[in-house]
Each structure stands twice: as structure tokens, then as C-alpha cells.
Amino acid sequence: MTLHVDISVTKRDVQATLDVAPGETVAIVGPNGSGKSTLLASVAGIVRPDGGSVTLDGTVLFEHATGTWRPPHDRGTALLAQDPLLFPHLDALDNVAFGPRSAGLSRGQARTTASHWLAEVDVSDLAHRKPSQLSGGQAQRVAIARALAADPRLLLLDEPMAALDITVVPAMRQLLKRVLADRSAIIVTHDVLDALLLADRVVVMEHGRIVEHGPTQDVLSRPRSTFAAGIAGLNLARGLSDAGGVVTASGLRIAGLEHGPDIRPSAAAVAVFSPSAVSVHRERPHGSPRNVIRAVVRGSSPTALKSGYGPTRSALTSPRRLSPSST
Template identity: 55%
Template sequence: MGLTFAATLTERGFDVSFELAPGETLAVLGPNGAGKSTLLTLLAGLLAPTSGRAALDGSVLFDVGPGRRVLTEPRQRGVALLAQEALLFPHLTALENVAFGPRSRGEHRAAARARALQWLDRVGAGDLARRRPAELSGGQAQRVAIARALAADPALLLLDEPLAALDVAVAPAVRTLLRDVLAGRSAVIVTHDPLDAFLLADRVLILDGGRIVESGATAEVLTRPVTAFGARLAGLNLVLGRASSTGFTADNGLDVPSADPLPTDRRLALIVRPGSVTVSRDPAAPPGTVRIGAEVDDVEHRGDLVRVHVAGLAADVPPADVVALGITPGLRLFVGFRHEDASIYPL
């Protein structure tokens, strides 16, 4: 039956509804203050909604409205929350931490410890069973925390930025582990990293201002974004506009020919990768390309490239070209791309 969720929280301007199929992983993304943490705390039972109803596999998590107020206690929801920090009990060993969930449900101590050891082995932490949290590295502690969450056999696993507190050298291994243990398991993962969404999630939901602004299959949302935030996550330029007699006319004045007919009854989006955008002092566009001129808004270093922002487009440029062209904020510059490097689709 999966998860059905609909809730409002008036004081936070939160109003979100969605469904999650059994065994499906949903990635929730959005800027700070978008409502991601509110969503998780409502599901976990740490916060009560102003109104709404949520049910997990047919069991009501909450049902609040005129004349009714059902709030199932957190420990009775079948929901486990994995936070950014491992939050292990400092006085218990890794084995005892993982066995805590089964024991709290009334499982016999020996059976709970056996289950805990199975999960520690599953997450590659079986040799850490006798260690206390103070003796674990960050990556080891997070592995134990994952085992603890799953040993409770939750119907729904909630993950709140589970890799954010990990060293960049450790995060890829833990991400691979999560990919394995989440397979076929119902989960909601809040993240700022689009890589988490690509590798872990079946679907993506993007929040902004307490509302859903984009949702759908992961590949669809992160390759055909419809909002500026979604485009930034996907590493793409997004320009909005409408169909014209020759193709696509963007809000910034850019005209892009299209061999295919475009719908005239709705807004259109054009996406192009920053690496495909060129910069020049010359306004003339070579055959098969388009260009638009404007003052440089910003220049930012990004590793071995420099990202130049002009007319709502970002271009990744080698540092030598930045020096040769004398690119600084305020300089008038022309940016463009080849027709075939852009994709246009209706919103």
C-alpha cells in the first residue's frame, strides 16, 4: 500500500501532498527553509500538522482536521530516522546500539543481538561490534547508525542528509552501502547533493517555500528541470521563453531556431550545459550558433575552470581565456552556444 501523505503546517507555510509506492525511495531536495526537515519531522511524529492525513501500509500516522485528531506515537509508526550525525548511545557498544531497536519491541536479548550482528556484518561493521561510539570514526559510526535503523525493521526509513557529516573520502563508500540496503525498501531521503538523488532515489521531489515545485522520476527531474533550483542541481542553464515564428524566444532576448514545431500555448524551457556555452568579445555568431550580449554579472572559480555569468547563462571558461579576454564583472561580453547543444521542451 505504501505511503500517502498530505499535511499543512500553517505557521511554517507548509502544504505538501505526495504518495510513495512500496519499496520506492524518494529524494527530497530544496533550498534552505524549503520545508524538507518539516516533512521528515511530520513523518517521524516529532511534529504535529495543522491539518492533514498520512498513512503507511494502511496504518494511520496522523489524521488531523475538524473534529478529529489522531497522532500515532513515534515508536508505534514503524518509521526509523537516520540523521546527519550518527547519534549513537555513547554508553553502549556498537552491537548493543544496533540491538536496541529489536529489544525495544520486546525481542529476546539473544535474538536481538543475533539480528544486530547480522546487520553489522551487512554494513561492513561486524568487527566493530564491541567498540563504543567514542572509538569509532565518523564513517564507522554512520555504518553502525545505518545498521541500527534497519535492525528495527522499519516500514519506512527516513534519512536526513546522511552523508553530510562524512569526510569526502568516506562518503562514496557509505553512499554505495545505502544504495545496497535501500534496494526494495520504502525510504525518504532529504539531501542537498544531486548525486544522492541520482544514485539512491527512484523519484525526486523538490520543495520551495513549503510547496512542491517539481516532482517526478529522478532522471526526468534532473535532466529536464523546470525551476532554477532544479537546473542548478542538475548543473544546467535554464532559460524560459515561448515559441516564436522561427523557434524559441527566451525571456532574456535570445532567439534559438528550432527545426521541430514548438507548442505555442504554454511556456517553454531551454537547457544547455555551462561547458557548451562560449564567450567572446565578438557579437557575430558563427553559422549554427546563437549569441547574446550583456554585462558580466559574476565570475567564480570552480576548480580548473572559471564560471562566467552573463544574461542569465553560465559559461565554464578556462582561466587562460578569462585573462586573454579581460573578463571581469561589468564587462560587456557575448555568450552563446550551438543550436544542437540546447534542448527545448514545454513546461
């Protein structure tokens, strides 16, 4: 399965080009209103772009120049949102059987397929319950089974865990990791753990544009965008490269950096550093710090320690020491 997207949506000021390789899971991250869901909806056929094209395995799903438009049910995609949107009058088994039945299978064949996918998501015992009898986590598992039972060429997930209780999310994440292992998918998320555990590649969107993309580990350990640095728990300062440092627009120079191979003198660059590289002193420190910045601390708040991931290097530069911090 190969997906190529090159679309513009004028009203929402979204312009984006995206490719997804066979068997690849791509995570789209970005602040609210950045265009993530618009991009996903354009692939699913819920939003009709004002320009460009969408192609899946050589089949044109949308092309503005020729007026080509395939309806959502004829695209070979399945969309899973944070709301399961199960049919309230059908039990779990028939909800999952709906896709295969619509594709032309007999009722018996469709139910056999549905039973298989309910077992895959570990809710076989809920087959004859109505949606009103399911918890949020159970309903979302049924919704995943329904999406997979339709045998989509591409699975689209729009914040699928946003509405779940925090105690349910880890199990759901492991489930998605298992079912996405052998298929192509795009997942829109705000959670860095979703990207880390589920995605081969991360795409960062800001203001309707893709501002950064690359392998998940590279983007989250060596970010080039403010949003990516934020979700990775890193600090980022923009400026121009200057002989082992970065000079910001305000004239602040951050020195003692490890330069990436693509950095040229006076080129636009970012300095990315971990909060653990910053110390705060009441008096000017002595010794090894390469950067000493006078600042006023206006407030502080406790922050939970992250586990399992603590990037310290950037795509462009990384201070070895920085003391104290500025606000």
C-alpha cells in the first residue's frame, strides 16, 4: 500500500504533501488547529480539498484537475476516531460484521469475520452486548475490530485514545501496536508515547503546513520545530549559527554546541537542550559553564519525570552545559 497526498484546503488554510510507504505507520502531531485532522479527513473522503490529489496504490481517490472523487466507502480506508460511533441498535458482533456484509459477504461469512476480529482485540465475550452496555475502552476495542474487519488498505486513526480513561490507554496502545505491525496507517495524536510506540515516522504540522518530518527517534531526539521540542521535553532556541554557537534574534548567544554536519556559518539553526542541562544559581557560578545568563525566575511548577525516553541531542545543535536558565 502506497499513499501519496498533495492537497490544499483553502478555508482551513491547509497545504500539505505526505507519502506513506507500504506497512508504514506515520504519526501526525501538532498543536490544535494545525490541520492534522483536516489532512486525515481529506484522505478519508470526509473533506473535499480545493486543490491537489490523493492516490492510494495507484488508484486516484481525489484529483482536482480532473474532477475525480471517490466517496469514503469506496476508498479502501477505515477511519477510527476518539468516539467509537458504534451503531446503537446493533450488538458488538453485528457492528463489526457491518463492513464485511456491506462488501458483499453473506451474513454467516460476515459474522465469522467479525468473530475473528473480536477475538483479536480480546472482546469475544462482549459479542452480544449493545454499545450502551460497553465501557469506553470496550467500545473502542469493538470500533478497532470493526475498522479492521473491513480489511482496509489504509487505517486512519484520529486521536483514538483521547476519550479513554487513563487506566485503559496502555492496554489500548499495546493492542494498536500489535494490529498495526503488518499494515499501513496514519495516526493523529497529541501524545508523544503514541508516536514513540506506534509510529515509524513522525510528521509535525503547524499553521496548516508540515514543518518537520522524519523517523520517530530522529524527530523526537533532534527536533527542528518548537512543537516537536515541546512534546519531547526539550528546550529550543532559534537563531543563526555562529562558530560553535547560536545567536538568537534578541542577541543572546548560546555557546558550547555540537554542530550537525549540515550547519553553515550564519545559517538558520536551532539550539536544542534538555532541561537537565540547565542549572539555576542565586550567585554567578564559577567553573565550567559555557553559558551564564542573567534572568529573573517568575514562577515554577512541579513536573513529573518522564520514563523510558530522555533525548539530549538535536538535529542541529546541542549545548553540553547551560547555566543558569533564562525565562
